[in-house]
Amino acid sequence: MIRFLFGLLLGAVGAGITWAVTESPGWTAAIGITVAVLIWFAEFILDDLL
Known part of the structure; x- marks a missing residue:
């Protein structure tokens, strides 16, 4: 759940910067x-790469 909220927050920040x-x-x-x-x-991505 923490990862979901963190992703949601950083996704919004990234979108906001892109919009600006x-x-x-x-x-x-x-x-x-x-x-x-x-x-x-x-x-999951890091597990596959390492």
Whole structure:
């Protein structure tokens, strides 16, 4: 649950920064979702890489 909330928070922060820089809804959504998903699944990704 902590990882989900952390991913949600950092995804929102990433989306906010992207919106401030580009003002593009597509890029904003892509960055926000990508950051959140990478944090949510980081444990599984790192296990496969190591």
